Amino acid sequence: MSSAFHAELVALLPRLRIQALALTRNRAAAEDLVQDAVANALAAQDSFTPGTNFAAWMHRILRNRFISTLRKQRDTTDIEDLPAGAFAVGATHEDRLVLKELGRAVNKLPVDQREALFMVVLQGMSYEDVAAATGCAVGTAKSRVFRARRQLQAWLMGEDRAGEAARPDAAQPEKRRPSSSHLVEEARDA
Amino acid sequence: MHDNAKQNRDDPPPSPPGEGATQPNAAEAAFDLWLNRSLHQLYDGVAAEPVPPELLRLIETDRGRRGK
Numbered sequence: 001m002s003s004a005f006h007a008e009l010v011a012l013l014p015r016l017r018i019q020a021l022a023l024t025r026n027r028a029a030a031e032d033l034v035q036d037a038v039a040n041a042l043a044a045q046d047s048f049t050p051g052t053n054f055a056a057w058m059h060r061i062l063r064n065r066f067i068s069t070l071r072k073q074r075d076t077t078d079i080e081d082l083p084a085g086a087f088a089v090g091a092t093h094e095d096r097l098v099l100k101e102l103g104r105a106v107n108k109l110p111v112d113q114r115e116a117l118f119m120v121v122l123q124g125m126s127y128e129d130v131a132a133a134t135g136c137a138v139g140t141a142k143s144r145v146f147r148a149r150r151q152l153q154a155w156l157m158g159e160d161r162a163g164e165a166a167r168p169d170a171a172q173p174e175k176r177r178p179s180s181s182h183l184v185e186e187a188r189d190a
Numbered sequence: 191m192h193d194n195a196k197q198n199r200d201d202p203p204p205s206p207p208g209e210g211a212t213q214p215n216a217a218e219a220a221f222d223l224w225l226n227r228s229l230h231q232l233y234d235g236v237a238a239e240p241v242p243p244e245l246l247r248l249i250e251t252d253r254g255r256r257g258k
Contacts, residue, residue, distance in 0.1 A: 153218065
């Protein structure tokens with residue numbers, strides 16, 4: 001089982017990097033987060049049940065590690081990165097501007113919406129898997145992705161339907177919080 | 191998982207849809223399509239980057255230790 005565990009872990013690393021970037025919005029912090037999560041997973045591998053959802057188990061470890069780090073570093077500087085794709089040499093100047101604008105808008109999304117959007121769009125995860133990985137209901141996962149899309153549309157197309165869409169969850173109305181602080185609160189309440 | 195990734199990397203990033211879509215649902219669908227492709231343009235490169243050697247070493251060391 002150990003060999004299969006390690007093989008699955010290596011295969012999952014690109015997706016973990018994307019999830020870490022969704023959470024941190026910073027490349028260096030994302031790399032650190034993945035490394036820490038991998039160390040945690042290796043230490044806890046005996047608690048993983050073979051045949052169950054390894055990706056969801058690993059995503060939860062990374063998420064919990066992020067929350068734990070947030071608790072310790074609440075006041076550290078939050079430096080956002082734009083992905084290298086925003087500077088693609090093959091794209092026209094106008095296309096690069098649009099992609100940069102999109103990158104900045106994505107970074108402005110509430111963290112749970114950005115995380116769910118990345119999982120569905122970039123990692124091809126089902127809503128069920130997103131729900132399992134983030135500890136929410138399937139309907140909440142769908143709502144987060146929907147709201148992320150509509151918020152980005154509102155920002156990028158200049159349609160101001162933003163107030164509704166920016167709410168972190170349809171089922172749990174609350175004011176938009178620009179930071180990741182509500183993830184900490186979620187974890188504390190769990 | 192990345193069925194669309196190669197296609198998305200190869201395609202130039204389109205401009206956001208706007209003028210053509212008149213109905214809200216059509217506009218949303220067009221935007222969602224553009225958004226999916228553009229997110230792949232932005233972030234697929236991040237996923238494709240090589241894994242840091244020290245991270246692979248960490249995993250391999252643990253695999254070797256447990257294999258004994």
